Amino acid sequence: MTRGRRGGRAATAMAGSAALLAVAACGNGEADEAGESTGGDVHLVLETFGTFGYDELISRFEEETGYTVDHRVTGEHPDYAEALEQNIAAGSGAGDVVALEEAHMAKMLEQGDAFHDLYDYGAGEMEEHFLDWKWELGHSSDGRLIGLGTDVGSLAICYRWDLFEEAGLPTDRDELTETWQTWEDFLEVGLEFRDAGMDEAFVDDVGQFYTAITRQAGDAIYLNRDDELIMDSNPVVKEAFDYAARLAEEDLTAALDTFSDDWNAGIQAGTFATMTCPAWMLGQVEESAGDAGEGLWDVAGVPGEGGNWGGSWLAVPTQSEHPEEAAELAKFLTSTEGHLGAWEEASNLPSSVETLEMDEVQGWTREYFNDAPTGEIFAEGALDLQPYYMGSGHVGVHEAVGAYIDDMQRGEIDPEQAWQDALAEAERAVR
């Protein structure tokens, strides 16, 4: 396959998926028979974490190809990343197709040799249907295609419309999106909410808002492309930090560390009115709030400019015994059809432009969130996202900064001190 040539690729891709569909349309018996003769004994292992929404797609793939796919799912990403790194380092034990999460991606791309160049397996023709930056970020520094994009996480704000009503604020999602064009506006709404004498806090965790704002700016965050720490000189980081400090100073936060037990309990008990919602967060809210929270949450646009948060790639480690078939699986799961399947099963926002523009995505509403048109809200954001550079030291730095922000919102440490300490620990982390 030649790289970078653009002609006629979409047509090929469509023809390809049409062919797959045609095979799928054949009776079960036929597919099984084909499997017996061609690849009946091929056994693939797919490794992912959290919820990728691949159950339905995998059985479709198994039917079409006759391969068997064992889908291993790890609940939490840190555990997943740790095991994957060990297996990659050991040279065995990793799946035939593995998911790589965005914060982990830089580190894995440095180990580019441990993964197959998917251009060798004809993935080059898929370029057309991906968001440009998602496609680009799947490459190692020497231009090999390591990962095929799965989901992206464009941003929105989840809010409790009933609490807004109690505070005498507008409850309509479009009106709110209109009201909080900027983060400054958002803070104003928060002050109104507080001054209405509400017991509940306005936001859950100022750290989440800090993260959202740094990611909206795009480009480099803590590290520049030479992996030097630029946290101190990057105005975006300080601005986001100061904004978080103001939310805390104005007493607008419930000071809950995201994903902690208290945070989960806070969602359930409704102790705060808004939170940042990347596309994948909706599932989390639904799970934590449970049946009692159904219809109380709604989704509005995010202040500021778009912004991505999260998302993954699929890669084929060189230790795989069936690279050809593994690449087939990775390509299938990241085809327009694969993206649609993941969206329908788990609301994972596609990184495929074509899928994002489909009616099935655009017209999607989410009953739990008061029938919010989440498809339209998130897809719109996804189409004009700014990519950002993370670097392999990003996780360490972000964790340190996040910890000091959390202590700041708990009132354990004043903002100036928090910034200095975070900076010192960031420097230590990337030493």
Next chain:
Amino acid sequence: MKIVKGAGTVPDREPPVPGDAPAGEPRQERRTRWQSLRGRFDRRFSPYLFIAPYFLLFGIFGVFPMLFTFWVSLHDWSFIGGKAGFAGLDNYAFLVTDAKFWNALLNTLGIFVVAIVPQLLIALFLADTLNRQLRWRGFFRMGVILPYVTSIAAMAIVFGQLFGRDFGLINLSLESFGLDGIDWRSNRLASWVAIAVMIDWRWLGFNTLIYLAAMQAIPRDLYESAAIDGASRLRQFWQITVPMVRPTIMFTVIIATIGQMQLFTEPVIFSADYRGGNQNQFQTVAMLMFEEARQLDNFGYGAAISWIIFVLIVIFAVINVLFISRIRSAT
């Protein structure tokens, strides 16, 4: 009695003869000499062969990793990237100046004191109680060891809910008495106490049973004559029980020291990461080692930290041993 293993089972094979054996010697004599040689070999070396599997495994899984860890600690080393150049003692030099290391050491020792002193004292009193005539004594003796067999995962869930800041059971009951809740993960001393509770809950029964076993070896007539002389129960406890189980107490102190220097599971469960509080309020040395090696990918520095943990354990063990021998010579 002579142990002649396997002699005669291979009668036809010519055994190798030591070089100076005369060529024309009768076959029978050669055989008896061979048997006695084998017997001597057997007696001298078989015991070593029997314990060899342990030392072989210990060599592979104990000594080799230790030496390899030391080798790693002399390098810049990342987990998946591997060795990235010789660093000499740089990792150790950095460790001496690393505020995070000293903080972690302070936490480790602090939690040790908060957890172990009350734990051993309570275990001692508990063992003494269980050593008396009690109704359902067997039931209570079994009961104290139950926490020890509870799974750590279950423990994580239960203690996570007890020590929550906003919805934790302890804070909810404090608040119902009109007191302020405690932020268990932010306040250094509170976090130490919470972790100490987890450790003690798990290990109290273990030490109690060890003490109980030691107390049962104390002759009954000592107590009887003390009682006749009019010594109170408390006095009997301090002047008979405690001196008699002193070697056992020292044993539990050493075991606890070794365990506490490597303290990892409980604070990790409590923290849900290796950080141990936002400002590392309860990050132990072992947690720092994991954070460096796994999260920040500084394998070399992580290895240096684990070697320092080893050295510290050796130092504490030596102090303990000196302490014991002083007590022995004093009595």
